[in-house]
Amino acid sequence: MLDNFGIKDAIDILLVAFFLYETYLLMKKTGTTAIFLGVLTFIILWLLASKMFEMRMIGGILDKFIDVGLILLIVVFQREIRDFLQDFGNNKGIKAIVKFFRSKRKNHIEADISYIMPIVLATINMAKRKEGALIVIQQDIPLDTYIETGEVINANISSRLIENIFFKNSPLHDGAMVISGKKIKAAACVLPVSHKQDIPKRYGLRHRSALGLAEQTDAKIIIVSEETGKISLAHNGHLYPNLLAEELQKMLTQND
DSSP: OGGGOOHHHHHHHHHHHHHHHHHHHHHHHTTOHHHHHHHHHHHHHHIIIIIISOOHHHHHHHHHHHHHHHHHHHHHTHHHHHHHHHHHHTTHHHHHHHHHHSOOOOTTSBOOOTTHHHHHHHHHHHHHHTOOEEEEEOOSSOOHHHHTTSEEEEEEOOHHHHHHHTSTTOTTOSSEEEEETTEEEEEEEOOOOOOOTTSOTTOOHHHHHHHHHHHHSOOEEEEEOTTTOOEEEEETTEEEOSOOHHHHHHHHHBOO
């Protein structure tokens, strides 16, 4: 079997891996990761039963589900499929392929600090005044779905603007601010709420929303508690509470 393995087979495997990876990122962005994993598990079972073990009865039943399932998936994920094709149409697909095969930088390499400092400064000032805030900083996974739920701003990052948006009497202080591409993209955005049972009761909706987004994307979310003025950061499904300014800056500039 391996004697017949050639370059075309290697390219075939890499392309399948790439499309599965991109599909997973797309599902993760839209919060449908569980559906993606369920579909993937069903396909693996179908391949095992129908192709590998040649179980005719169960294989025939699963074949029917596969035929109908493809149509249902197109209906359910029509928006995601459209966005995926649109990305390839405007050359983002080529960039994604290059990025997929390019090794990531080491974790200790720090990001550009020029736009991080105003965020840290605004966070510290709001914490001193006990002004609640929820600031989302996009990483690799796009956050367009969440940006669309808020008011589009698309402004340069400045500590004064961030503080004004989260001022208690501001119409945009409720919800989250999303920062992407060194720009404040939107404010008053709605985030998914985490349903973890082990979240301490002292944490309110801001912390649960931050953790909910951190479970579904790789974004870094800053939380300023309105009750205590304490600063927390949610990232990769974890919540890091009671951060000092130096700790917050370090976590924001790390590539992890």
